[in-house]
Every structure is written in C-alpha cells, then in structure tokens.
Amino acid sequence: MANFDMVLKCWGPLDADNNKHGGLGSGHQLLDCFCLQSTQTLFPKFAGIAAGDLSGNAAEAAHGATVLMKLGELLKAEGDHAAILKPLATTHATKHRIALNNFMVRMNDSRGRAGQEALRQVMGVIIVDIDYKELGFAG
Structure with missing residues (x-):
C-alpha cells in the first residue's frame, strides 16, 4: 500500500486534467510511457504520422488521456x-495485441528514485494480475 500512496502523491496533476497531460507535446512528462517509437509501433493508426507531427496530434493526445485515466x-x-x-486486459490481448512488457511505465527522473521504484513495483503488481493466458494471448 505504501507504494500506491507514494505514486498517488505524484499523480494529482495528471489526474486533475488527463486531456492536458495526455499528449506527447503536453510538457508534463511524469511518465516516460508516451514516447514516439512505442506509440507508433504499438498503434498502427499513428504509424503514418510524421515524427514532428505526432507531438500535438489530437488523436495521440486523446489516446494518452485515456491511458492516464x-x-x-x-x-x-x-x-x-x-x-x-x-476489460483492459481483454481489449489489449484480443484487439490491440499489446505485450505485457509495454505496460511497464516509469516516472521521469524529476520524481526521484523512490518514486520511480514505487511505480515500478505498483506496475509489477498490475502486470502480474493481467491474465493474458486465459485470453489465449502469450503477450
């Protein structure tokens, strides 16, 4: 529970406005999960967007807001x-085919090692609880 509490202390600004912080160009990079390469590799709808145009793209920002929520x-x-x-596991296994290693996110360095470690442990718990095998996806 202490890890959840530590992460939640940092979560406030993101939770206050997922839409503002969801995109690559939001300027608030608490999480390093919205990098250009993974967004374009994992989600084909972003693949055709030029690298310079992805930051600030409305569809990418909406996706980021959903992830943050x-x-x-x-x-x-x-x-x-x-x-x-x-339901998250079901859609990510059967529709999006997102491997479990792509669920691991980390806090950026400005949050310190303790915050990074807390989020790593929290995400580890969440990833273990995702049951892709039941869904027929090795992920």
Missing part, C-alpha cells in the same frame, strides 16, 4: 483492481 483508476484501486483490469 485508466492508470489513475488502477492506482486509486490500490491493488483491488480486478474489475478495472479485466
């Missing part, structure tokens, strides 16, 4: 996240 829900559940995780 779901991550916030998972964090606030503090481990009691089965009801949130099941």
Whole structure:
C-alpha cells in the first residue's frame, strides 16, 4: 500500500486534467510511457504520422488521456483492481495485441528514485494480475 500512496502523491496533476497531460507535446512528462517509437509501433493508426507531427496530434493526445485515466483508476484501486483490469486486459490481448512488457511505465527522473521504484513495483503488481493466458494471448 505504501507504494500506491507514494505514486498517488505524484499523480494529482495528471489526474486533475488527463486531456492536458495526455499528449506527447503536453510538457508534463511524469511518465516516460508516451514516447514516439512505442506509440507508433504499438498503434498502427499513428504509424503514418510524421515524427514532428505526432507531438500535438489530437488523436495521440486523446489516446494518452485515456491511458492516464485508466492508470489513475488502477492506482486509486490500490491493488483491488480486478474489475478495472479485466476489460483492459481483454481489449489489449484480443484487439490491440499489446505485450505485457509495454505496460511497464516509469516516472521521469524529476520524481526521484523512490518514486520511480514505487511505480515500478505498483506496475509489477498490475502486470502480474493481467491474465493474458486465459485470453489465449502469450503477450
């Protein structure tokens, strides 16, 4: 629970406005999960967008806002996240085919080692609880 509490202390600015902080060009890089390469590799709808145009792209920003919203829900559940995780796991295994290693996010260096480690451990718990095998995806 301490790890969830530590991460939630940093989560406030993101949670206050997911739309503002969801895009690559938001200027608030608490999380390093929205990098150009992974966005374009994992989501084909972004593949045809020039690298310089992805930052500030409305569709990419909307996707980032959705990711932040779901991550916030998972964090606030503090481990009691089965009801949130099941539909997320289902769509990411059967529709998007997103491998589990792509769920690992980390706080940027401005949050310090303790914050980074807390988020790593929290995401580790969430990833373990994603049951792709039940869905027929090795992920």
